[in-house]
Amino acid sequence: MFVNFFLELRQAGLPVSLKEYLTLMEAMKQDLAERQVDHFYYLSRSALVKDERHLDRFDRVFGHVFKGLEYIEDDGTVAIPEEWLKKLAEKFLTEDEKKMIQSLGGWDKLMETLKKRLEEQKGRHQGGSKWIGTAGTSPFGAYGYNPEGVRIGQDGSRNRRAVKVWDKREFKNLDGDVEIGTRNIKVALRRLRRFAREGAATELDLPDTIRSTAKNAGWLDLKMVPERHNAVKVLLCLDVGGSMDDHVRVCEELFSAARAEFKHLEYFYFHNCPYERLWQDNRRRHAKMLPTWQVLHTYPADYKLIFVGDATMSPYEIAVPGGSVEHWNEEAGQVWLHRMLAIYHRAIWLNPEPQERWEYTQSVRMVRQIMGGRMYPLTLQGLDDGMRELSR
């Protein structure tokens, strides 16, 4: 039973090790929980969880294992936003059909059915077909639920929450030479520099020399220290195209500043949300794709991961397989985000959108949740906070 609990914790991504498990067993042997469920919960929590960020996840696994509750998946992304459905229906229903719906039991009833249908389709598309379009059996097909380029929430919505945009975009290669006005960004980025002492001894260490000379009772004893150099390694992932077009300039500035600051800097592009492929050269992005797995295997965990993106997209692009606007992705964007975060613990997301607007966009809230709240605005203060988080 406990082994099961341990394994489930690991599966849920909690970094519990055998050592902690044995500690818990030792505590159980000494009967510290006094055979009370509450005490056992507190005990196992303090023995197995070492970071308050993981407390919630621990609670969920605990509830699942010991109370027989269903494990609740991360964030409420499974729920389909009501407004979407409304928009969808509004757009494709004629007046007559709307009347028909009223006779069928009203809006709520329809919403219910539509919701169910969409959920089913989400399940079915894993078989290989896309959830939009192949729903030949769907009663909603009659309402013109169209496979080609359905955009929901496009009109009257500044947030560009397109569900599927099939047209390919022109991507600009981000230019690394924009230097003007980047001075202040550099100041913030410099925080990231941690002067780690590595390599061969080359400098005279004066305090140590004095100390060891004194220790030698006056005989001179020279001490050397390794030369300082910047050992910060960074993976920079930039969102290009789509809703990011407005922000390309800000990103260019950040990018050119970053290039000068780090010795180890690897940069990758993605569109809206990272999936199974990233690319390094924007001009040739369709020809030269890198599997994300390869990136994850190439760069060790001591790299710091910085995403730059507005995280403004349709929630499907994060939550469901096949949600990408450009290609068919086997696994959902959040799976990839979680994967990357599991390897690179030091990670932040910089968002060029003003912070006040984050709350109004569902996808921003979702990404923020996945990032564990580590989303910062692309302002000096935000950069400063982000860099502090990275160098902790």
Next chain:
Amino acid sequence: MKFSGSRTYVATEDLMVAVNAAVALERPLLVKGEPGTGKTVLAQEVAEALGKPLFSWHIKSTTKAQHGLYEYDAVARLRDGQLGEARVHDIANYIKPGRLWQAFDSEAQAVLLIDEIDKADIEFPNDLLLELDRMEFYVYELQKTVKARHRPVVFITSNNEKELPDAFLRRCFFHYIRFPDRETMRRIVAVHYPQIQENLVREAMNVFYELRDVPGLKKRPSTSELLDWLKLLMVEDIPIEALRSKDSTKAIPPLYGALLKSEQDVHLFERLAFMARRERGGH
């Protein structure tokens, strides 16, 4: 013997379980939480409740792990050597035991507090791994091993400024002190000020929790600030009516300096209060 809070410290049940587990299994207990929720006080209270001597080691950004073990005053020895003092021949005269050594040497089992471990260099916790695990260390100058007579109960507090290494965390129990809910807070106030008027506490807590809910505060007031503020309110004999912001035009609580510590927060709050007042005036 079990720790179950004390006259001056209200411990929640989960905290008690964590403390008792750490004591029983002789593992360090890492305590985190918002500033002002009683992390440092915990060690003092546990030491007092269990009747053990307390050794506190407060960490600064320049603290090295070695400082907790011992320091060798080589400069003093050099000076003594040049002056021809007799004591220069015994190197032990220049070894100054640190907090860890003192705790190891204690006759009775001691409580050792390593306060704000995150202030130190990133390598600091790693340098203490073996010492805290085996409760012994080697003094190179004296060629001897110092071993703890009784494994001390170790409390470590962190304000989350730096992340701690996994290897270190694996050896610790962990407890996150949650911000107390109203009921716990009432008990905390009661143990500190048993004489205080019931309705003053109620009104003050309303103001306090409302203030904590103000979005965008840089530093939200916490338990210790509430206690200070209540003390001030009592000393200044502020009438309870002054706390009821809803019917008075003064929306800023009296003596707010005890609750809001940063200038920006005070500004923010004044602006919000002004807007709230204007809104009320308009209707």
